[in-house]
Amino acid sequence: xxTSVTSFGRNGLSDWLIQRFSAVVLATYTAFIVIYxxxxxxxxxxxxxxxxxxxxxxxxxxxxxxxxxxHGWIGLWGVLTDxxxxxxxxxxxxxxxxxxxxxxxxxxxxxxxxxxxxLWGVN
Amino acid sequence: xKKNRPVNLNLSTVQFPITAIVSILHxxxxxxxxxxxxxxxxxxxMSLASQASFDTLSEWLGNPLLKVALWAxxxxxxxxxxxxxxxxxxxLGFAESFESGKLTAYISLVCTAILVLLAGVWVW
Ligand code: HEM
Numbered sequence: 247x248x249t250s251v252t253s254f255g256r257n258g259l260s261d262w263l264i265q266r267f268s269a270v271v272l273a274t275y276t277a278f279i280v281i282y283x284x285x286x287x288x289x290x291x292x293x294x295x296x297x298x299x300x301x302x303x304x305x306x307x308x309x310x311x312x313x314x315x316x317h318g319w320i321g322l323w324g325v326l327t328d329x330x331x332x333x334x335x336x337x338x339x340x341x342x343x344x345x346x347x348x349x350x351x352x353x354x355x356x357x358x359x360x361x362x363x364x365l366w367g368v369n
Numbered sequence: 370x371k372k373n374r375p376v377n378l379n380l381s382t383v384q385f386p387i388t389a390i391v392s393i394l395h396x397x398x399x400x401x402x403x404x405x406x407x408x409x410x411x412x413x414x415m416s417l418a419s420q421a422s423f424d425t426l427s428e429w430l431g432n433p434l435l436k437v438a439l440w441a442x443x444x445x446x447x448x449x450x451x452x453x454x455x456x457x458x459x460x461l462g463f464a465e466s467f468e469s470g471k472l473t474a475y476i477s478l479v480c481t482a483i484l485v486l487l488a489g490v491w492v493w
Contacts, residue, residue, distance in 0.1 A: 266460065269453050276450055283491075291416075291423040298417055314406060321399050350403075357410060364414045 254320045265320045268313035275310040295368050304365045311361040315354040322350055388467070391452055391474040398449040405442035412439075430492075440492045447484035451477045 255261045286293055297303055329335075330342045415426035429435055455477050459465055464473050 266457060269457060273450060273454060276446065291420045294423070295417055311410075318399075318403050318406075322403065325396060325400065353407070357407070360414070361410060364410070364417055368417050 253323055254316055261320050261323075264316055268317035268320075271310055271313040272317060275306070298365065299368045304368075307365055308361065311358055315358060319347075319350060319354065322346065386467075386471070387474045387478075388470045391455075391477055395449060395452040395456065398445040398452070401442070401445040402449055405445060408438065408442060436492050440489055443488040443492070444481075444485045447488060448481045451480045451484065 253261050255264055282297070283289065298307070326343045326346055330339045330346070332339050335342065412426060415422045415429075417423075430439070455473050458473070459470070464470065
């Protein structure tokens, strides 16, 4: 059995919901950026940085980055607890899961800090 | 060994239904996106840091290697996007039977193919 203490929201239902909400946020942002890029062929730095220097865009993008981190955490956890299990891998499974999640957490923290620095560095 | 010995389960007759393939591809595309979004964030950084880095990025995007990498990530994103929306539609209780599941699986594949083509046109 795989214990669930490493799940994102500490229980399956809230993880399931967070993954759906974050998916909607990610999908909205993806659609928004695609439409924006299609609507602005030959995009200039002025237009692009002008978009990102607005407060709403900074907040929107930051929410997207946070959603992405949560979504990926739950996704990775689901994949690991399906394949990196005692039954499939034996005793190495637990260290693999712990290492992967720890690595993810580190990269995710850097991802957020980097993102904040990008967004609030635009002038 | 006797040639005509009975076969209990002939594996060559077992096929994944299209719905299973759509599902595992969603998982694989999600795993590709985990490192993939790092490249996208790096591109966002380059594009916003200054006019000079914006120009450097568009110059670098002429590199075929970077083009292929970007296209692969956009393809994974397109697939994950379409199949993810299909997944949520089913979570909401629509199109849950095997028949309609097969239909939406095909629709997802066609939509993704179109998006991936368009992404390729945009990258090149
Ligand atoms: C673009 C909008 C996106 C949508 C609509 C979306 C949708 C979904 C949904 C509904 C699931 C749940 C699948 C399940 O429970 O079996 C999921 C899983 C997952 N997503 Fe996303 N997602 C999006 C973006 C992303 C991004 C950007 C990443 C990567 C950073 C990502 C990584 C994953 C991973 C790793 C899983 C787990 C796969 C699995 O368990 O089979 N997703 N996604």
